[in-house]
Structure formats: structure tokens, C-alpha cells
Amino acid sequence: MAYGRPVEISQREAEVLAALGARLSNAQIAGRLHISVRTVESHISSLLRKYGVADRWALADEARRRDPPPGHLSGLPAPRTAFFGRAAEKDLAVGLLGDARLVTLLGAGGIGKTRLAAVVAELAAPSFPLGGAFVDLVPVGEGFVAEAVASALGVTERPGQALEDAVARHLGRGRSLLVLDNCEHLVDTVAAFAERLLSGCASVTILATSRERIGVPGERAVPVPPLPLESDAERLFLDRAAAADPAFDAARADVTELCRRLDGMPLAIELAAARSASLGAAGLLSALDDVLRLLSGGRGSVERHRSLRAVLAWSHDLLTDRRRRRDTPPPRTGRSEAEVLRGLLLTSVELIRRQRTPSGLHVAYASTSGG
Structure with missing residues (x-):
């Protein structure tokens, strides 16, 4: 370079x-x-x-x-925190990458797809001698997927050659792995790119993360559910809480209840743990009660949205008043509660990656905020 x-x-x-x-x-x-x-x-x-x-x-x-070492994946996020659980999903995804051409980690926002994809890619890398790249599509606009992939691979466009073909030619030199993270806002573009690449290059395999299927023939999906409450979710909370406050201590029952109320969602758990230093486990439970009460839609509200409301409220609370007004999308007539919550959640979660808590601690979860 x-x-x-x-x-x-x-x-x-x-x-x-x-x-x-x-x-x-x-x-x-x-x-x-x-x-x-x-x-x-x-x-x-x-x-x-x-x-x-x-x-x-x-x-x-x-x-x-x-000439990087065999199996090198450019852009692969280096882990900054311990990884918990996901043994079944991890083993299934690694196994599928041995046979399927497109494997998609499928799950809700904040469920931990990005971190799981990084772990799976690292485990599978030795099976792909040419290596490949890990491409975060969050900042990528419609129609620019090929450009993002080419940039990650160090591929440049040549006169008279489409960029997609240049990428295929580069990856076609040997067995390679391409990780496309956060595909949901570009599903149609990603589908077209993936279909063209997979059809023209027999040696490439794609690992994607998305909230919905890519929709390409031969795609294999690996559902990513919430973390089990009484094991992995609790371990995640305690680990992140200890990072925020090494002296943190809490009753097992309080931790269990926190994780239960947050539905085992890694992002919600990490956001809660980041505030444990100032609130403690009992304080977090009380704050969560207040958040859910304020955001409750009444007796007809849908229970499964409660943890999403909590994530939204906490992340939104960390923003300045000016950024709240500027960055919160206005409601649109006819949108369902789920759609409004989803839009607000995605906005606030993306913003919180760049924010600090009042205590000065970074709340930047590249491993979970993208999903």
C-alpha cells in the first residue's frame, strides 16, 4: 500500500x-x-x-x-471482550461453511450476530487458504456493496472490467471466505452481488449476518436466539459489570432477574452492565421497572417488545438532549409500534457506539450493536 x-x-x-x-x-x-x-x-x-x-x-x-499468511481475513474484528455461549450455533455455522456457499446468521438486532460471525470466521479461516475479508455494511449505501468488498480486499477497478468481476477474479485464485456483516438494510443489493459472485466464482463462500434471509438459492440459515438466561446471559452480565466496576457484587437472584427481564438479549445485557457501577443490580432492576412503566403501551402492549423498549430508553438516555432531538426519527402515521421501536432502536444503538456513559466509560459494542 x-x-x-x-x-x-x-x-x-x-x-x-x-x-x-x-x-x-x-x-x-x-x-x-x-x-x-x-x-x-x-x-x-x-x-x-x-x-x-x-x-x-x-x-x-x-x-x-x-502476501498475508494463509487463511488471513482482512478486517476481522479483534476481540476486546470475552465471548460467551453460542456453542451450538458456532458449531453449526462452521460445519455449514464446509459445504454451503452462503451461510446466514439470522436474528434480531442486538442479539450478537456480529460477534458470533467473527468467532465463526476465525475458526473456519484455516479451511480457506486464500483468506478473504470481513466487511461491515453498516456505513455502506445502496448500490455500493461491491465497492465496500473491493476496498476490503484491496482490489481496484480496471478499465473495461466491472468491479464485481474484479472481485470474483481476485477471490477465484483459491478457496476464500467473504463475511458480509449487517446486510438487512441492503438485502436486495447484497442478494444481487452474492448471486453474481457465487455463480461466477466456484471457490468463494459467503458468511452473512442479517435480520432477514438474503434470498439466494442454496442459502443456509443459522438462527441466533437469545442467550440462555441461567448460564450464558448471567456470565455475560457479570463479566461486563466487572469490567465497569471490578468491585461489583450482586445477589445471584438479582442478576437472574435482570437477564430474564432483558430476554437474554446481549446488547441489552451489556448496556445494563455498563451502568452497574453507578446503580448496582438492585438499582438496575428498579430503573428497568421505571423504564418499562414509562414506555408501556397499556394493557394491550406486546410483551415481547419490553426488552427492546428498555434498550432504547437506556441508550437514548445516554445521548445529549440536542442529539436526542436531532437523531430520533419522527413518528410516521400508519407505522406499527414494532416498526417505530425498530427504527428508534437502530438509530440509538448506532449512536451509542460513539457515546460515553456519564461515568466516562465507553459504550461501544461492535460485537453486539450491529446485531
Whole structure:
């Protein structure tokens, strides 16, 4: 890369660069490639100019970056916190990636699909020698999926060649894995891209996360349910609460009740745990009661929306008044309660990734906020 941009080099220059990465001398390179030493020197001069580096040692470093180790997935999020549960879903997804061409982790927002996808991709990576990429589609607009994937892979568009074809050509060099995270707002675009890629490139496999199926023939879905309440959900809460306050202590019954009221939703649990330092478990239960009471739609409200209301209220409470007014989408006549809640939740959850709690703690859940 030169100044953050992929460097275009010829096939012969690529061979010379690889030889420099292997620490060969000019004479050894000439012998290996059956060219003169003067020609080797010419190629090295060209490479130094294109990469904007000073010497052959810097070129050797570029060679190692250009040829990552087998199974390398660019953009794969590095875990910052412990991962809990999901053994069945994890094993099923890894197994399906051995046979299916498109595997979709399917579940509600905040259920932990992104974190599960990262774990599954890391486990499956050795089966994909060419590697691939993990692409977050949250910031991607309609019609720009191919551009996002190409950028993640370091693929550049060439004159007379569609970007989708350039991506397919790159991934077609060997067995590769492409992870498309947060597909729900681009389902049609993702479906068209995936179908074109899978049809034109037999060596690529796609792992997607979405709130709905991608809808491509051969797609295999792995449902991602809430965490089991009396094991994984409680362990998640206690781990995140300890991160917020190492001295945190709570009665087992209070933790169990918190996780039950939050329906085992990882995002809701993490948001609650982030406030445990100031409120404690009993205070969280009391606050949750207040939130649900304020947001209750009356006797006809739907029970399953209660945890979503809690997530929305807490995340919304962390925003400044100005951002609340600016970023909360206005209600639209005819929208169901579920649709309004979903829109508000997605807005607030995306915003909270960039916010701090009043105590100064980051509430940035790349592992769960995207779903």
C-alpha cells in the first residue's frame, strides 16, 4: 500500500517483490527469474518509486503485507471482550461453511450476530487458504456493496472490467471466505452481488449476518436466539459489570432477574452492565421497572417488545438532549409500534457506539450493536 492506496504492479514486478520478501540478492533473483541483474535492478527501482520507500528492506516488508499468511481475513474484528455461549450455533455455522456457499446468521438486532460471525470466521479461516475479508455494511449505501468488498480486499477497478468481476477474479485464485456483516438494510443489493459472485466464482463462500434471509438459492440459515438466561446471559452480565466496576457484587437472584427481564438479549445485557457501577443490580432492576412503566403501551402492549423498549430508553438516555432531538426519527402515521421501536432502536444503538456513559466509560459494542 502507498499512502493507503493499493499499488498496481506488473506480474514481473510482483515476482521480484516476492523474491525480495524472501531476502534474495539481485543475483539470486536474476537466476530464479531467468533475467539479467540489470533488469532486476530496473524492476527494483520501479518498485521503490511505486511504493514510495527508500530501500529493498522496506520492499521486503511490503512483500509480506502483500502476501498475508494463509487463511488471513482482512478486517476481522479483534476481540476486546470475552465471548460467551453460542456453542451450538458456532458449531453449526462452521460445519455449514464446509459445504454451503452462503451461510446466514439470522436474528434480531442486538442479539450478537456480529460477534458470533467473527468467532465463526476465525475458526473456519484455516479451511480457506486464500483468506478473504470481513466487511461491515453498516456505513455502506445502496448500490455500493461491491465497492465496500473491493476496498476490503484491496482490489481496484480496471478499465473495461466491472468491479464485481474484479472481485470474483481476485477471490477465484483459491478457496476464500467473504463475511458480509449487517446486510438487512441492503438485502436486495447484497442478494444481487452474492448471486453474481457465487455463480461466477466456484471457490468463494459467503458468511452473512442479517435480520432477514438474503434470498439466494442454496442459502443456509443459522438462527441466533437469545442467550440462555441461567448460564450464558448471567456470565455475560457479570463479566461486563466487572469490567465497569471490578468491585461489583450482586445477589445471584438479582442478576437472574435482570437477564430474564432483558430476554437474554446481549446488547441489552451489556448496556445494563455498563451502568452497574453507578446503580448496582438492585438499582438496575428498579430503573428497568421505571423504564418499562414509562414506555408501556397499556394493557394491550406486546410483551415481547419490553426488552427492546428498555434498550432504547437506556441508550437514548445516554445521548445529549440536542442529539436526542436531532437523531430520533419522527413518528410516521400508519407505522406499527414494532416498526417505530425498530427504527428508534437502530438509530440509538448506532449512536451509542460513539457515546460515553456519564461515568466516562465507553459504550461501544461492535460485537453486539450491529446485531
